[in-house]
Amino acid sequence: MHSRTTISPALREWILTTTRAGHSVADVLQLMKDSGYDPRLSRSMVAEVLKLPLAALHARTANALMSSLRTTHPEAPGVSIGGQAIGVLLSVDAPVIRVLDGMLAGAECDELIELARPQLQRALTVDSDGGQQVDHRRTSEGMFFGLNELPLVGRIEQRLADLLGVPVDHGEGLQILHYLPGQAYEPHYDWFDPEQPGFAAITAAGGQRIASVVMYLNTPALGGGTAFPEIGLTVTARRGSAVYFAYEGGDRSSLHAGLPVQRGEKWIATKWLRERPYRSPGRR
């Protein structure tokens, strides 16, 4: 007798909408695994809902589950997305860097600052065990928006997704950072170090980081650029513009720093992108 798996209507609906939204079967299985579903059970449930032969899923799973997406690097001279003309002002091949102007409209910058201001807290970094820590290397204050938390946030996330060819749910929540004179973010990598004990925990959902977009929400009076010391490049912090950079885990050329603000203040919004969907069913 063929025994059918019991699938809740909510889960059935989620599998259908997620695949219709363009996600691969591998993505769906990975998201379910991240949410604690048994992989074998997930495969039968997904096969049943999508009316796929179970064997096809088994054969594909091992490779497909590890499949990871890369961002598409924006090409000069630029692109228009939803009415926003984004210009590519500078391109570097190694590390991959694009300096972008027109990433955000002035009003969007102002709105993000005002929404974030009341929620600022001392910015944390991920410690070697995967937990959050106060870090002397990063003296700014910050906050995170949930994915698509507000229409403005959702609009910016969709623009980034269209620009980089990666679904919105590969993104971590948008982080807003505020630096005052003297505050900085010392040289660091955005990818997670596979040698660190917390690597498995940090990358269990979404996998490794693959790219970052630092968007400048204001123009500091002096200082506060983003430096790439390995190649001697400093990107000027200018309201509405952004720096995008992409990397592999372990890529030391992607070392970068938020230089100290010398006069005025600096506001940025950072989006970190993962190789796989970072958002799982039921998680914001």
Ligand SMILES: O=C(O)CCC(=O)C(=O)O
């Ligand atoms: O403040 C900056 O310019 C860089 C910020 C940064 O590196 C980050 O948010 O990961």
Ligand SMILES: [Fe+2]
């Ligand atoms: Fe960074």
